[in-house]
Amino acid sequence: AQSVTQPDIHITVSEGASLELRCNYSYGATPYLFWYVQSPGQGLQLLLKYFSGDTLVQGIKGFEAEFKRSQSSFNLRKPSVHWSDAAEYFCAVRGGGADGLTFGKGTHLIIQP
Amino acid sequence: DAMVIQNPRYQVTQFGKPVTLSCSQTLNHNVMYWYQQKSSQAPKLLFHYYDKDFNNEADTPDNFQSRRPNTSFCFLDIRSPGLGDAAMYLCATSTRPSLNSPLHFGNGTRLTVT
Numbered sequence: 001a002q003s004v005t006q007p008d009i010h011i012t013v014s015e016g017a018s019l020e021l022r023c024n025y026s027y028g029a030t031p032y033l034f035w036y037v038q039s040p041g042q043g044l045q046l047l048l049k050y051f052s053g054d055t056l057v058q059g060i061k062g063f064e065a066e067f068k069r070s071q072s073s074f075n076l077r078k079p080s081v082h083w084s085d086a087a088e089y090f091c092a093v094r095g096g097g098a099d100g101l102t103f104g105k106g107t108h109l110i111i112q113p
Numbered sequence: 114d115a116m117v118i119q120n121p122r123y124q125v126t127q128f129g130k131p132v133t134l135s136c137s138q139t140l141n142h143n144v145m146y147w148y149q150q151k152s153s154q155a156p157k158l159l160f161h162y163y164d165k166d167f168n169n170e171a172d173t174p175d176n177f178q179s180r181r182p183n184t185s186f187c188f189l190d191i192r193s194p195g196l197g198d199a200a201m202y203l204c205a206t207s208t209r210p211s212l213n214s215p216l217h218f219g220n221g222t223r224l225t226v227t
Contacts, residue, residue: 100216
């Protein structure tokens with residue numbers, strides 16, 4: 001069965017600084033990987049996804065993620081964060097068929113002035 | 114805009130009193146999912162419908178049931194809510210084939226059990 005590890009529960013970043021959120025996955029075949037963001041009291045919004053091709057994928061809101069098979073990682077990055085980026089970020093992997101996503105435990109991003 | 118809509122946003126029920134949460138979609142997606150998300154935790158898949166085929170996760174309690182009368186609607190029924198069932202319930206959809214198709218989430222229903 002697939003699994004996802006997000007090692008950082010909380011991360012604090014200054015506004016305007018760069019950001020990297022870590023994600024490691026475990027899956028036997030080629031993984032289908034996703035990053036979602038969740039603002040307080042809201043549903044999940046898709047930031048970006050990877051399933052093949054270029055290992056650097058671009059998403060919405062200026063986010064990007066890089067798939068590294070050798071490290072089983074799919075880290076999320078943003079060159080300059082904005083206060084509105086404060087939220088919970090979930091990395092997820094998808095198995096076969098109509099299976100739903102398996103989520104990591106999330107990383108809570110705090111933006112300080 | 115096409116979307117996934119969950120009603121109500123907030124639901125309060127009493128311990129042991131049956132409650133139904135609803136989800137509708139205008140995306141015409143084949144697959145609909147229900148997730149449970151407890152405070153500060155990751156969403157946990159309860160079950161999903163692939164067209165009319167119901168697929169229950171092995172560890173989903175019998176207390177949780179679902180109905181999908183048509184493509185657009187899906188319901189989550191909690192037959193006898195306990196205090197531990199207080200959570201955010203998220204509905205999501207995806208197309209078929211599904212592997213590289215993302216899930217589209219509604220804004221969730223926050224359930225309180227008193």
